[in-house]
Amino acid sequence: MKFIVAIVKPSKLDAVREALQGMGVAGMTVTEVRGFGRQGGHKEIYRGAEYEVHFVPKIRIEIAVGADIADRAIEAIRDSAGDGRIGDGKVFVLDLEQAVRIRTGEASAGAL
Amino acid sequence: MTVSKPTRGWRRMALALGIAAPVAAFAPPALAEVSAESQYIFNTFSFLIHGVLVMFMAAGFAMLESGLVRKKNTAAICLKNIALYSLAGLMFYLIGYTIMYPGDGGWIVNGIFGNLDLFYDPSAAETALIAAGDKATPEQLKAVVDSGYSVPSDWFFQMVFVATAASIVSGTVAERIKIWPFLIFVVVLTAIIYPIQASWVWGGGWLDAMGFSDFAGSTLVHSTGGWAALAGAILLGSRKGKYTADGKVTPMPGANLPLATLGTFILWFGWFGFNGGSQLALGSAADAAAMSIVYVNTNVAAAAGVVIAMLVTQMRYGKIDLTMALNGAIGGLVAITAGPDVDAHWKAIVVGGIGGGLVVFAVPMFDKFRIDDVVGALSAHLVAGIWGTLAVGIFGGGSFFTQLIGAVAIGIFVFVASFIVWYILKATVGIRADEESEMNGLDIAEVGMEAYPEFGQAS
Numbered sequence: 001m002k003f004i005v006a007i008v009k010p011s012k013l014d015a016v017r018e019a020l021q022g023m024g025v026a027g028m029t030v031t032e033v034r035g036f037g038r039q040g041g042h043k044e045i046y047r048g049a050e051y052e053v054h055f056v057p058k059i060r061i062e063i064a065v066g067a068d069i070a071d072r073a074i075e076a077i078r079d080s081a082g083d084g085r086i087g088d089g090k091v092f093v094l095d096l097e098q099a100v101r102i103r104t105g106e107a108s109a110g111a112l
Numbered sequence: 113m114t115v116s117k118p119t120r121g122w123r124r125m126a127l128a129l130g131i132a133a134p135v136a137a138f139a140p141p142a143l144a145e146v147s148a149e150s151q152y153i154f155n156t157f158s159f160l161i162h163g164v165l166v167m168f169m170a171a172g173f174a175m176l177e178s179g180l181v182r183k184k185n186t187a188a189i190c191l192k193n194i195a196l197y198s199l200a201g202l203m204f205y206l207i208g209y210t211i212m213y214p215g216d217g218g219w220i221v222n223g224i225f226g227n228l229d230l231f232y233d234p235s236a237a238e239t240a241l242i243a244a245g246d247k248a249t250p251e252q253l254k255a256v257v258d259s260g261y262s263v264p265s266d267w268f269f270q271m272v273f274v275a276t277a278a279s280i281v282s283g284t285v286a287e288r289i290k291i292w293p294f295l296i297f298v299v300v301l302t303a304i305i306y307p308i309q310a311s312w313v314w315g316g317g318w319l320d321a322m323g324f325s326d327f328a329g330s331t332l333v334h335s336t337g338g339w340a341a342l343a344g345a346i347l348l349g350s351r352k353g354k355y356t357a358d359g360k361v362t363p364m365p366g367a368n369l370p371l372a373t374l375g376t377f378i379l380w381f382g383w384f385g386f387n388g389g390s391q392l393a394l395g396s397a398a399d400a401a402a403m404s405i406v407y408v409n410t411n412v413a414a415a416a417g418v419v420i421a422m423l424v425t426q427m428r429y430g431k432i433d434l435t436m437a438l439n440g441a442i443g444g445l446v447a448i449t450a451g452p453d454v455d456a457h458w459k460a461i462v463v464g465g466i467g468g469g470l471v472v473f474a475v476p477m478f479d480k481f482r483i484d485d486v487v488g489a490l491s492a493h494l495v496a497g498i499w500g501t502l503a504v505g506i507f508g509g510g511s512f513f514t515q516l517i518g519a520v521a522i523g524i525f526v527f528v529a530s531f532i533v534w535y536i537l538k539a540t541v542g543i544r545a546d547e548e549s550e551m552n553g554l555d556i557a558e559v560g561m562e563a564y565p566e567f568g569q570a571s
Contacts, residue, residue, distance in 0.1 A: 044365075045430075046364075046433070047436060047475055048425075048436075048476045051363045
């Protein structure tokens, strides 16, 4: 099993969800987050004074998938979240040791 | 026929001298006699309904300020706003009203310091009339009706103006002032400082005698609030981190611009009561017409203030600053408040537009002096208020020189008196929250609760 964490632009959330659901990913967790990467933030103006916004709003998506479809899932995220511009985000992939469905107690791949 | 402007002072004097119901200051030929009782009813209605509109401005200030402070100071600013409105209402009852309106011969120092009639009851005549019931004599009814309006309705209308002046102070000193010392200042401002300077004009004092004209209070309410706030801001110092050592401004953006926008709309809405009600009468066609003109002038001035503020920020900063557009509306409204009876609507547009434009230049100016004004109240109320007062002298509502004297005299009095009060508070109980409280937010430090506390408890 793989645990995939994707940081994407807020406006891409729906496209990513659609792409992942379309290829059989059964669930996802989403958080509003802020951060910076190479983009490094941007400038805003408030009452005549410029200031740097270091942490840009992003969406953090977490999914757990079987190892067999992990590559396709990453591909789907890239296709749906990418604009080809700076600030598109990142995907991190971790090995997932265990998963448990709380209601039934099913474990491992059956719980996904 | 002499046409004198129906200022508050004029009406009060007429009342005191026993001139019978001189409600319509203009005296065009009447088509049919309007009975004194009808006038009494309409005038009273005007005071009450316009007073309620001005009362709602307290909500406007609360929302504007809530939107422009950071989240951690939201509960504190809300508390300050409801507290100051309440204190202003009580202090004006206990002391303020008779200082402001001593009536004929009631002055302690003629034209300068009014009457100290504690617990003055504005409703005495009305209460007696109602208590008499069927046994009320025609003379008793006539005495009430001949005053032209119910005295408590006028009292109420004047009271809500005091609260407005106090609201102005709250926004400037936000995010770093301790609540109790602030409220003590509000008590002194609304019980003593505001009534003294207002008596000089609306109470028939020395500035009124000079011919100084301030229809609804560009100077008496808005600049007064502004001067009191300026003295406080100077003694209080800026918020931690607002200005860097090399003189740069660190913006501290407000937490909720929709609330700030709502607050501005509420203020604009309430301003029709502020200026419209300051016609002080609705008992004749002439007064109704004059009041309608005031409404139109008030609206176009605010609109012009917004548009000019938008254009100026676009040109100066390359973007339209929403908070400046909001301040521009207030700047336009404050500017027209001294003369919303101006005789041409285009003049109101010019006065309001300049008021809105001044705000955009005044905000960075105060920053340059390191005077930290969280919501832009000094720019919108003090600067635009001075401009509006002088504009009356430019656009034919009075002598420019007299207007200047009034603005300067009241400015010096209010600033010095406020400075002394703030200084005493600073030297005794202290006015500034400690550094840790400021960092953590006044909600926790002063109020002990957060504005938005739910996390992990909701739904």
